[in-house]
Amino acid sequence: MTATPVTTQTTPAAATSARQIYTRLLVYVRPYWKAFVIAILGMAFAAATEASFPLMMKYLLDTGFTAPEPHLVWAIPLGLVGIFIFRGIAVFCSGYVMAWITNNVVMDMRRAMFAKLLRLPTRHFDDNSPGTLISKVVFDTNYIAEASSSGFVSMIRETLTVIGLMGYLLYLDWKLTLVALSVGPLIITAVRKFGKRLREASQRGYESMGQITHILEESTGAHKVVKIFGGQTYENERFMAATARFRRAQMREAIPASITVPITHLASAISVAIIVYIALGDAQQHGKTSVGAFVSFITALLMLLAPVKRLTEVNNTISKGVSAAESIFGLLDLPGEPDEGSRSLGRARGDVTFETVRFSYAGASRPALDGIDLSVRAGETIALVGSSGSGKTTLVSLLPRFYSPDSGRILIDGEDIAGLSLASLRENLSLVSQDVVLFNDTVAANIAYGSVAQRSEAEIIAAAKAANAWEFIQAMPEGLATDVGSNGVKLSGGQRQRIAIARALLKDAPILILDEATSALDTESERLVQTALATLMQGRTTFVIAHRLSTIESADRILVMDRGRIVEQGTHAELLAKGGRYAHLYQLQFQSEAGQPDAAA
Incomplete structure (x- = not known):
């Protein structure tokens, strides 16, 4: 360590x-x-x-x-x-x-x-x-x-x-x-x-x-x-x-x-x-x-x-x-997060464009993103694959302006996100990460969190049902009022993941970022989570950071990243037919035995 x-x-x-x-x-x-x-x-x-x-x-x-x-x-x-x-x-x-x-x-x-x-x-x-x-x-x-x-x-x-x-x-x-x-x-x-x-x-x-x-x-x-x-x-x-x-x-x-x-x-x-x-x-x-x-x-x-x-x-x-x-x-006295944008986006359709985006972390020897050009249609599912350090997480981290590009622009529905207020921009984004974050509060409070905290119990239940979480929530001692413990320690991995999906469903944002977390789940939990994710992704522009290539075969487009660049893109079938880097990663992963590291992680 x-x-x-x-x-x-x-x-x-x-x-x-x-x-x-x-x-x-x-x-x-x-x-x-x-x-x-x-x-x-x-x-x-x-x-x-x-x-x-x-x-x-x-x-x-x-x-x-x-x-x-x-x-x-x-x-x-x-x-x-x-x-x-x-x-x-x-x-x-x-x-x-x-x-x-x-x-x-x-x-x-x-x-x-x-x-x-x-x-x-x-x-x-x-x-x-x-x-x-x-x-x-x-x-x-x-x-x-x-x-x-x-x-x-x-x-x-x-x-x-x-x-x-x-x-x-x-x-x-x-x-x-x-x-x-x-x-x-x-x-x-x-x-x-x-x-x-x-x-x-x-x-x-x-x-x-x-x-x-x-x-x-x-x-x-x-x-x-x-x-x-x-x-x-x-x-x-x-x-x-x-x-x-x-x-x-x-x-x-x-x-x-x-x-x-x-x-x-x-x-x-x-x-x-x-x-x-x-x-x-x-x-x-x-x-x-x-x-x-x-x-x-x-x-x-x-x-x-x-x-x-x-x-x-x-x-x-x-x-x-x-x-x-x-x-x-x-x-x-430290400067706060830059929020110089003044325009409000309203509810976005979900078109996302990256125009020659470059970004480097402080002290890094090479850029994390090196000239990314990408156009995503509203409702399209984009999967990002590549080795560790290829720039997948950095790319999606620029969308909510956790970081700002060194050069280039990112647009949502034709609006440069640098000119949008952070509140307006992030209202249009939802995140379900691999490391699920739950707060030491009730199940209901974790689903209806932040900007959706005032939603009714009926809406919370509907989101929980859509996320395949309602069955285990009902079985809890106090149902929605049950405390989940520090970071959901009282729940299993699959249950925590489904609570996070319910939270994203309740927010109903048009753009979704998924750091897919099914690789650490058992088969039954993975099936339930995948079903819930499929429900969540319907009608939304979705960026999926893929760790298991089997989970993104149905993506509209797969981007293969390497050293901050997009080196291949296409559907699953198109990329396999090319016999390029994606095909190589896919072959390596499915030749490995269960429990061994994913080549695309």
């Missing part, structure tokens, strides 16, 4: 500053500005109570214990309790409201990311694993939630607390306060320097988490292959390597995250020591400083250390949130 590489998308947000990211995050906060104001007021009230404690200490030491007034004996304790009650209410309100805002912002961001994923071009999914995309939607938003709730609340509350305590310190002794402020530049420099390193380390951590998610998604999805081919050791080694990379990234985060706090503490301790030295010397020489004022100053200064410490710690959380936001905005 070959590991699919996890690519890291280069995004416009990669070079943005933290300030720009903060500003952009505020766009998501803007709808909740009223609640945000309430939260800020709650934090401001909570911060205002901090300065009341050293103020109370000054009063008690200078006045309260020397000549206490009778009413102060009970008034001060009650006031102390009242302050804590007031502070508790303010902290609860601000914390709860910020949590409400944060959860709404994260919900909005996840919705925006999912909406973007639905609009991304097919090329993006070719280049990025599902695990990487899932990691962005699930894990990166969690970091933003942490930074927005606990991180942002702490930053605002502690900043207001610092401002309040600094104001009180300036009121008590502005000279000593300036000494305390002298360590500020050292702390700010340390926080900025290590904050930048932390942000870079966090970005590597997110990439490593994407790799872990990718390996988990890939290994669990292919668990049967892993078990049959004894891939447990290989997959375990892949996972161990990915988790080791994540651990190293986390340890790189730990260095700047851990060192800022002791630096802050050391700088603050030096500041306190200098202040104590100056204050004691001043008291001995001049006796200006009262005991109450000095104790109150030191109390306020020591109280200042706690919010400063929390501010340095919260910088780590905020830095991680900024890195996560950078990753998220990188996804949101």
Whole structure:
């Protein structure tokens, strides 16, 4: 088994500053500005109570214990309790409201990311694993939630607390306060320097988490292959390597995250020591400083250390949130699927024309399609055969504009599909692929999916009957309301295929793309599916990617493709009579024993 590489998308947000990211995050906060104001007021009230404690200490030491007034004996304790009650209410309100805002912002961001994923071009999914995309939607938003709730609340509350305590310190002794402020530049420099390193380390951590998610998604999805081919050791080694990379990234985060706090503490301790030295010397020489004022100053200064410490710690959380936001905005800034067409096709007749169409995949050594000229009449069935890599799937992928041709045109009923809106174009197309996609929902929801979701139960039943699916649906415990499980795991291969055919029948699009999937079915299931396909193809322009040549003998025209070109075309009988490439493929396939690989696959 070959590991699919996890690519890291280069995004416009990669070079943005933290300030720009903060500003952009505020766009998501803007709808909740009223609640945000309430939260800020709650934090401001909570911060205002901090300065009341050293103020109370000054009063008690200078006045309260020397000549206490009778009413102060009970008034001060009650006031102390009242302050804590007031502070508790303010902290609860601000914390709860910020949590409400944060959860709404994260919900909005996840919705925006999912909406973007639905609009991304097919090329993006070719280049990025599902695990990487899932990691962005699930894990990166969690970091933003942490930074927005606990991180942002702490930053605002502690900043207001610092401002309040600094104001009180300036009121008590502005000279000593300036000494305390002298360590500020050292702390700010340390926080900025290590904050930048932390942000870079966090970005590597997110990439490593994407790799872990990718390996988990890939290994669990292919668990049967892993078990049959004894891939447990290989997959375990892949996972161990990915988790080791994540651990190293986390340890790189730990260095700047851990060192800022002791630096802050050391700088603050030096500041306190200098202040104590100056204050004691001043008291001995001049006796200006009262005991109450000095104790109150030191109390306020020591109280200042706690919010400063929390501010340095919260910088780590905020830095991680900024890195996560950078990753998220990188996804949101990706260009969506091109939809520049403005015309509406209505219901097409089904005439399809390819005019000298060329197409190459990025980085490919040769074109996937090299000058395709093809005219298909409405209602005609076209079968595509050829070896792997001949361009069959690419050709039909251009019809719904999963990819756009490098040159040439594709027309439906004479209209260039590049000028049609995607909705109008795809309304005229149905797809039944070899790898049937069913959603973890009911049978009815899988048949009436997307644009046909509002169809009546009678119409759903009619489609199920036409697809030879109604008999087994009726036998299910809850009929149409039965859950099919993840990708239809509760159904057999033939049942899943017939549900997909019923979905296409209900849509009733005039152009049909079939990636024939009967090769993996037993004889009875194949017969039922072939009958259902015959019903589905009636009156529709049909493109069939053929894996078993026996299933396309009745096609109106068979195209033999090789290296992006149509090398032969004609009916089954005409091509056999030519004795060319198709005849060779047909002979090889029917000489092989049952269960051996198809030469035309």
